[in-house]
Amino acid sequence: xxxxxxxxxxxxxxxxxxxxxxxxxxxxxxxxxxxxxxxxxxxxxxxxxxxxxxxxxxxxxxxxxxxxxxxxxxxxxxxxxxxxxxxxxxxxxxxxxxxxxxxxxxxxxxxxxxxxxxxxxxxxxxxxxxxxxxxxxxxxxxxxxxxxxxxxxxxxxxxxxxxxxxxxxxxxxxxxxxxxxxxxxxxxxxxxxxxxxxxxxxxxxxxxxxxxxxxxxxxxxxxxxxxxxxxxxxxxxxxxxxxxxxxxxxxxxxxxxxxxxxxxxxxxxxxx
Amino acid sequence: xxxxxxxxxxxxxxxxxxxxxxxxxxxxxxxxxxxxxxxxxxxxxxxxxxxxxxxxxxxxxxxxxxxxxxxxxxxxxxxxxxxxxxxxxxxxxxxxxxxxxxxxxxxxxxxxxxxxxxxxxxxxxxxxxxxxxxxxxxxxxxxxxxxxxxxxxxxxxxxxxxxxxxxxxxxxxxxxxxxxxxxxxxxxxxxxxxxxxxxxxxxxxxxxxxxxxxxxxxxxxxxxxxxxxxxxxxxxxxxxxxxxxxxxxxxxxxxxxxxxxxxxxxxxxxxxxxxxxxxxxxxxxxxxxxxxxxxxxxxxxxxxxxxxxxxxxxxxxxxxxxxxxxxxxxxxxxxxxxxxxxxxxxxxxxxxxxxxxxxxxxxxx
Numbered sequence: 348x349x350x351x352x353x354x355x356x357x358x359x360x361x362x363x364x365x366x367x368x369x370x371x372x373x374x375x376x377x378x379x380x381x382x383x384x385x386x387x388x389x390x391x392x393x394x395x396x397x398x399x400x401x402x403x404x405x406x407x408x409x410x411x412x413x414x415x416x417x418x419x420x421x422x423x424x425x426x427x428x429x430x431x432x433x434x435x436x437x438x439x440x441x442x443x444x445x446x447x448x449x450x451x452x453x454x455x456x457x458x459x460x461x462x463x464x465x466x467x468x469x470x471x472x473x474x475x476x477x478x479x480x481x482x483x484x485x486x487x488x489x490x491x492x493x494x495x496x497x498x499x500x501x502x503x504x505x506x507x508x509x510x511x512x513x514x515x516x517x518x519x520x521x522x523x524x525x526x527x528x529x530x531x532x533x534x535x536x537x538x539x540x541x542x543x544x545x546x547x548x549x550x551x552x553x554x555x556x557x558x559x560x561x562x563x564x565x566x567x568x569x570x571x572x573x574x575x576x577x578x579x580x581x582x583x584x585x586x587x588x589x590x591x592x593x594x595x596x597x598x599x600x601x602x603x604x605x606x607x608x609x610x611x612x613x614x615x616x617x618x619x
Numbered sequence: 620x621x622x623x624x625x626x627x628x629x630x631x632x633x634x635x636x637x638x639x640x641x642x643x644x645x646x647x648x649x650x651x652x653x654x655x656x657x658x659x660x661x662x663x664x665x666x667x668x669x670x671x672x673x674x675x676x677x678x679x680x681x682x683x684x685x686x687x688x689x690x691x692x693x694x695x696x697x698x699x700x701x702x703x704x705x706x707x708x709x710x711x712x713x714x715x716x717x718x719x720x721x722x723x724x725x726x727x728x729x730x731x732x733x734x735x736x737x738x739x740x741x742x743x744x745x746x747x748x749x750x751x752x753x754x755x756x757x758x759x760x761x762x763x764x765x766x767x768x769x770x771x772x773x774x775x776x777x778x779x780x781x782x783x784x785x786x787x788x789x790x791x792x793x794x795x796x797x798x799x800x801x802x803x804x805x806x807x808x809x810x811x812x813x814x815x816x817x818x819x820x821x822x823x824x825x826x827x828x829x830x831x832x833x834x835x836x837x838x839x840x841x842x843x844x845x846x847x848x849x850x851x852x853x854x855x856x857x858x859x860x861x862x863x864x865x866x867x868x869x870x871x872x873x874x875x876x877x878x879x880x881x882x883x884x885x886x887x888x889x890x891x892x893x894x895x896x897x898x899x900x901x902x903x904x905x906x907x908x909x910x911x912x913x914x915x916x917x918x919x920x921x922x923x924x925x926x927x928x929x930x931x932x933x934x935x936x937x938x939x940x941x942x943x944x945x946x947x948x949x950x951x952x953x954x955x956x957x958x959x960x961x962x963x964x965x966x967x968x969x970x971x972x973x974x975x976x977x978x979x980x981x982x983x984x
Binding site for chain 2: 517519520522523524525526527528529530533537538541542
């Protein structure tokens with residue numbers, strides 16, 4: 348076992364072999380992350396002006412925290428993300444079960460394509476389509492519209508890790524459960540779901556983050572009173588830059604990082 | 620004798636509606652007795668695993684009936700059959716402890732908690748895994764997982780236990796030790812074992828009776844010595860153990876013996892199993908261990924033929940010699956090493972090759 352792998356490793360050219368690649372990589376990461384670091388840095392600025400450093404302070408965090416509009420936007424974002432995640436994950440779980448365990452049925456390949464298609468459709472197209480749909484059908488439920496729109500684009504994100512988990516699952520485990528006197532429902536409840544859980548949690552976290560971050564669709568679909576945090580931040584910028592935006596963005600960033608990290612840990616744990 | 624499982628004319632066709640239907644079992648009938656260690660033996664693709672899966676209920680029969688203690692079971696779901704399975708790769712639930720795995724079947728049968736706990740402890744003791752009840756399956760070695768899988772299948776006291784090549788993933792020493800334990804376990808529990816394997820040694824060592832299968836059909840059913848000593852056809856003789864085959868023609872026979880011409884002019888006598896007539900094309904078979912080899916000058920009074928060592932394969936506890944008998948005939952024989960460990964014969968040695976007519980049998984073509 349050891350020989351082939353070490354043999355393989357030998358064949359790969361060491362990265363250090365290319366002169367200047369290290370410096371280039373460092374430059375790339377600076378380009379990618381410096382703006383974010385600057386944004387975080389200035390969120391602790393005590394000065395009123397965004398780009399003039401006036402000492403360290405949490406003033407803008409406090410100000411943002413006490414801003415009713417921001418509070419509303421945060422609540423809207425959390426409600427939308429939570430409800431959309433719950434629905435999207437449930438639908439994705441059922442879809443993944445049918446596609447992985449439902450045997451061969453007509454339209455299976457097409458179903459698989461359709462469920463993952465929203466990943467490739469430009470967001471603006473989805474946004475316009477959903478907007479037209481809502482006005483044509485006459486649905487005007489405020490935040491409800493936003494939630495429905497979010498469910499549609501969260502499904503494929505929730506679907507992928509769940510399906511990956513199911514595909515890797517040994518079907519003989521479910522057979523063993525049936526063999527040991529479990530009904531179909533008990534097999535699902537005591538064997539399939541617990542084993543699928545890492546995939547379901549990963550899918551839920553992914554769709555939560557996607558929903559929290561969404562801007563284009565929310566902007567198009569959401570009416571007055573259904574402003575989410577990303578949409579609110581955008582409107583703040585139009586009124587003039589203050590470190591308050593930095594503070595809110597930083598909080599949003601760390602929430603996203605926390606969830607993505609949790610997703611990574613959960614999906615990593617599921618593979619052992 | 621009570622029949623535990625009665626397979627009546629069972630046929631299984633995969634993809635019957637497609638243009639490439641696969642016939643996995645063709646009109647198979649056999650009876651497995653109560654309290655018997657029964658083995659389904661055959662090469663991969665012979666249908667033995669399919670038959671096991673039909674008994675367990677994971678597949679539906681295409682035709683025929685399966686009776687469990689005189690009760691038709693083909694229409695029952697797997698969870699409605701009082702039959703448990705030990706899976707080839709154990710299929711232990713990775714999210715449960717060893718004890719929870721073993722308790723699973725009993726919980727589904729809604730047994731009282733006290734009874735479940737007592738049974739789990741009893742079967743874990745039976746398979747010598749009592750101390751490891753709190754472990755997860757991924758913390759166990761292959762042999763330990765094997766024991767847990769056995770305990771889990773035995774815990775609900777099934778009427779029949781199915782074992783799907785359970786030893787194939789273990790290394791040789793462990794496999795040999797587990798053979799005896801399985802046999803012992805079967806005797807202790809009194810449960811009917813249906814064991815699937817492609818390993819003829821395993822089958823001979825453990826079984827009360829063996830069904831040899833090939834191409835979706837049962838070739839022969841019998842005890843280990845029946846199968847080994849009296850194979851009904853060339854497939855069985857070839858599949859079980861090493862064999863010399865001699866193709867020829869019957870030239871004469873009496874009540875005891877038939878005389879066959881092999882090659883151009885060599886005459887071999889074999890036991891008359893009846894029903895032969897002069898001119899029949901037959902195959903004789905002769906097990907290598909029935910042949911005695913000796914230097915020509917030390918030949919005993921047994922009738923011998925001259926042969927020459929054409930090839931030697933060293934196997935440790937014995938050595939396989941390929942002998943050129945002349946007339947285009949080759950025989951494989953075995954000899955033990957001498958006490959000093961040296962090989963008794965060398966390449967090119969001329970030997971006296973002895974075997975009695977009773978060791979040769981006529982096979983149906």
